[in-house]
Amino acid sequence: MADIHAETDAPRTGREAAPLAPPTERVGALRWMRANLFNSPLNAVLTVLCAWLLWRTIPPILDWALFDATWQGDSREACAGVSGACWTFVKVRFGQFMFGFYPPDQRWRVVFAFVLLIVAAAPLFVRGFRHKVTLGIGILLVYPLLAFILFHGGAFGLPVVRTPLWGGLFLTLVIAGVGIASSLPIGILLALGRRSEMPVVRLLCIGFIELIRAVPLITVLFMASVMLPLFLPPGVNFDKLLRALIGVALFSSAYMAEVVRGGLQVIPRGQYEAAQALGLNYAKMMALIVLPQALRIVIPGIVNTFIGLFKDTTLVLIIGLFDLLGIVQTALTDAAWLGFALEGYVFAGFGFWIFCFGMSRYSMRLERRFSSGRGY
Amino acid sequence: MSDRDSNDAPIIILRGVHKWFGQFHVLRDLNLDVWKGQKVVVCGPSGSGKSTMIRCINRLEEHQRGHIVVDGIELTGDVRNVDAIRREVGMVFQQFNLFPHLTVLENLILAPTWVRKVPKDEAVATAMELLERVGIPEQAQKYPGQLSGGQQQRVAIARALCMRPVIMLFDEPTSALDPEMIKEVLDVMTELAQQGMTMIVVTHEMGFAKSVADLMVFMDQGEIVEQSPPSEFFVNPRSERTKLFLSQILRH
Numbered sequence: 208m209a210d211i212h213a214e215t216d217a218p219r220t221g222r223e224a225a226p227l228a229p230p231t232e233r234v235g236a237l238r239w240m241r242a243n244l245f246n247s248p249l250n251a252v253l254t255v256l257c258a259w260l261l262w263r264t265i266p267p268i269l270d271w272a273l274f275d276a277t278w279q280g281d282s283r284e285a286c287a288g289v290s291g292a293c294w295t296f297v298k299v300r301f302g303q304f305m306f307g308f309y310p311p312d313q314r315w316r317v318v319f320a321f322v323l324l325i326v327a328a329a330p331l332f333v334r335g336f337r338h339k340v341t342l343g344i345g346i347l348l349v350y351p352l353l354a355f356i357l358f359h360g361g362a363f364g365l366p367v368v369r370t371p372l373w374g375g376l377f378l379t380l381v382i383a384g385v386g387i388a389s390s391l392p393i394g395i396l397l398a399l400g401r402r403s404e405m406p407v408v409r410l411l412c413i414g415f416i417e418l419i420r421a422v423p424l425i426t427v428l429f430m431a432s433v434m435l436p437l438f439l440p441p442g443v444n445f446d447k448l449l450r451a452l453i454g455v456a457l458f459s460s461a462y463m464a465e466v467v468r469g470g471l472q473v474i475p476r477g478q479y480e481a482a483q484a485l486g487l488n489y490a491k492m493m494a495l496i497v498l499p500q501a502l503r504i505v506i507p508g509i510v511n512t513f514i515g516l517f518k519d520t521t522l523v524l525i526i527g528l529f530d531l532l533g534i535v536q537t538a539l540t541d542a543a544w545l546g547f548a549l550e551g552y553v554f555a556g557f558g559f560w561i562f563c564f565g566m567s568r569y570s571m572r573l574e575r576r577f578s579s580g581r582g583y
Numbered sequence: 584m585s586d587r588d589s590n591d592a593p594i595i596i597l598r599g600v601h602k603w604f605g606q607f608h609v610l611r612d613l614n615l616d617v618w619k620g621q622k623v624v625v626c627g628p629s630g631s632g633k634s635t636m637i638r639c640i641n642r643l644e645e646h647q648r649g650h651i652v653v654d655g656i657e658l659t660g661d662v663r664n665v666d667a668i669r670r671e672v673g674m675v676f677q678q679f680n681l682f683p684h685l686t687v688l689e690n691l692i693l694a695p696t697w698v699r700k701v702p703k704d705e706a707v708a709t710a711m712e713l714l715e716r717v718g719i720p721e722q723a724q725k726y727p728g729q730l731s732g733g734q735q736q737r738v739a740i741a742r743a744l745c746m747r748p749v750i751m752l753f754d755e756p757t758s759a760l761d762p763e764m765i766k767e768v769l770d771v772m773t774e775l776a777q778q779g780m781t782m783i784v785v786t787h788e789m790g791f792a793k794s795v796a797d798l799m800v801f802m803d804q805g806e807i808v809e810q811s812p813p814s815e816f817f818v819n820p821r822s823e824r825t826k827l828f829l830s831q832i833l834r835h
Contacts, residue, residue: 475678475680477676477678477680478680478682480643480676480680481674481676481680481681481682482682483643483669484641484643484669484672484673484674484676484743485669485693485694485698485742485743485746486666486669486670486694486698486699486746487694487697487698488666491697491698495693495697496682499684500682500683500684503684577684
């Protein structure tokens, strides 16, 4: 990008008189710096200031995180006299950060389930693969059941691991995964319902969306965990995690519905008319013509909602579930490891960042691909 | 359909058709018979209800009073009738309305495979044959956004023909085109007319109308003011409004 700017800026800086040379792609480093970093006194001052700030901050951070840090040992004594980060803390607690209180001898089940998902979903990311929609829907229908059997057990000789033991990054991914996988379909239905010509459907959808959107997620989670049992007959007790999952799924669906509606609104009337004139019924018109275009337009908004949802999973701490952040915080209160809050939080932040950044990059890739050659 | 021979009843019948947009009376008492194989050109000043009339024929718009019968099926609120008619009636729009997320070929085979349930190979073969007919088989794998306006409109015609319609409606098919592209679209339409397709064309292209039309329909303020064969229509128009319109449109 910078090179392009150097070229496009050039004609405005008083060299119009010279006959126009064909634009060259390659620009010398020195010329690039002059055109971009030192092209005015103010920019020169800002450049120097920024360089000084970077010099003052980056090396100390690297020293702390890497060069002066230690990974050695398995107790806090290993970190005595170390001026950098004590990653020993993270190393010792790593299993718990990943799996919560899931029994260590059963953790392979979780790993296996995620490997299974990665293998099954891999063709979706291959450009030439022709059955993406079929495979995607297949995964959406089959995988949750498979994953539940693996995670929860109780079938095929797998011992039961009850949900209060689930935790760490594993729990974060379960909640975010369920939220993401359910919010898009439900959100699409809500968005279509909100634009429906049937008043009852429309009012129900508007009511649901506006109610959920106007309430903080914490309230929804509290309602799900504290209030809901009060209304259920005594003896009926359904799982706390399940209640949180339903709360998160409904919450994110309401947001998703509005994102999708934004996409639906920019599809021109002519697209609907052309589809109708060809004899497509409502379902086919939506599934084949309108939604594929609308969803592509709102990819940034969809991914934005996914990322928000992923980070909102940390709020389940409030109802006593230990996601990645929750389990790190719990570990920080361990008397044997007091004083390593920074390491814990940096690790948790890094964990979230990897996933959110991954989603963001993938969305950019999708956008680039869909924008090539299409007429909008 | 069975008790009626298509040769002794018009394929499209409009009887006393009225339509309102809110308080605005857009169509007033339209009566029109179109016979199989007939080419009807509809003209008139903008806002006269031409587009609305042909959009009523495949129920993109609903009429509120009167009867519209297409190929023996009366257009009512019954969804099955509407679906049946839309399968038989192809439509070409002013703005092409191609599906931008699909390639040209995918645009063409979508309705045959999903609505008519034609096997994919067969649909592709038909589509390529039609692209050949409109003169752009080499564009099959491109996206609509990569084509010129004239090419897009020819694809749109081919897309409508893929459904093997018995009637084709054209809603100002050349109004959104640059002048140099109008001819290529009109040529395709002329060829289609020569092959005996029943056509209703809303257009201001009077050259096309003179050479192709069997029946000229002039509309103004929601009414059919005059309908007559082109020989009579252009030479000896009966109403003052038609004369005025023709003098305006044929001046240059």
